[in-house]
Amino acid sequence: VRAEAIITRESGGGRAFHALVSSDGRRIEADLLVLSCGVRPRTRLASDAGLRTSRGILVDDRLRSWSDPRIRAIGDVAHVADPRRYAHEREVPGGPAGLVGAGWRQAEWLAGALIAGEDPSPFAEDSPGIVLLKSRHVDLVQGGEIVPDPFAPGSGEVASWADPRHGTYVAMSTTNGVLDGFVAVGMPRAAAELSLLFQRRGELPSDRSLLLRLDAAEQPVRATGRDETVCICNAVTAGGIEDAVSDGCDTVDAVGCATRAGTGCGGCRARIAEMIDEWQGQHV
Incomplete structure (x- = not known):
């Protein structure tokens, strides 16, 4: 249903959120309202130039405009779709990723193609999309889809805590033990491990509670492995950060200059600082 209005209440001499009113008449009371607004590509210039657009500038698997292959688009404006399949469709599925990591990967592929002077193999997203809530003091990571009701038909195997x-x-x-969707709130180490398993299409341990123990107080702060993705925005692994620190990067900003880690939403900067402190403590 569509959200129609909000109801506020007096709180400390001001107004505070109290409830959300939906189009079917329900009133949902809560302490906090979170708006997930996303991004909207600015495609007016492309439209004025005669390029076909949908949710973004329509490009093929080599990032070439459907309308003019001399023009390429990457990042938040690039809507990658197969023109052979959807050229005559009014609605084209998909849309821009809206994530900085996808833009970096497209930029790297396109730079390689331009330097080589010819197109290499088609661009393909090398990892499933993972979304990190860009809010300080709130650790929320999501990948794939989760059916809220574990007993709903077709929901697969759902474990929640x-x-x-x-x-x-x-x-x-999971499907046959392979992770195909997850949500993690307030558990950064479990989220990091789930992100890695999700990107690799890996199997979860038979005892799911092992993942919950990663955030136990007695666990060390270091990353669980060099292949773990610490900076989701820029797809920087723990190994890349450790190498930068061993090469002399002793601040979060220095690590960011060397690897781009922490230069996106900034949600991983605290973890990078922990890794720097741990490395320095081991190499005094």
């Missing part, structure tokens, strides 16, 4: 008192929650959806 919640601790409202400490603000933590994890849900994992």
Whole structure:
């Protein structure tokens, strides 16, 4: 249903959110309202130039405009779709990723193609999309889709765990043991491990609770492995950050200059600082 209005209440001499009113008349009371607005590509210039657009500038698997192959588009304006399949369709599925990591990968592929003077193999997204909530002090990571009701038809195998008192929650959806969707709130180490498994289409341990223990207080702060993705925005692994620190990068900004880690949403900067402190403690 569509959200129609909000209801506020008096709080400390001001107004605070109280409830959301939906188009079917329901009133949903809550303490907090989070707006997930996303991005909207600015395609007016492309449209004025005669290029076909949908949710973004329509390009093929070599990032060439459907309308003029001399023109390329990457990043938040690039809507990658197969023109042979959808050229005559009014609605083209998909749209721009809206994530900086995807833009960097497209830029790297296109730079290689331009330097080589000819197109290499078609551009393909090398990892499934993972979304990190860009908000300080809130660790929320999501990949794939999770069916809220584990008993719903076609929901696969869903395991979930919640601790409202400490603000933590994890849900994992698998098919034949392979992770195809997850949500993790307030559990950064479990989220990092789930992100790695999701990108690799890896199998979860038979005892799902092992993942929850990664965020136990007695666990070390270091990354769980060199292949773990620490900076989701720029797809920078723990190994890349460790190498930069061993090469002399002793601040988060220095690591960012060397690897781009922490230069996107900034949600991983605290983890990078922890890794620097740990490395320095081991090499005093």
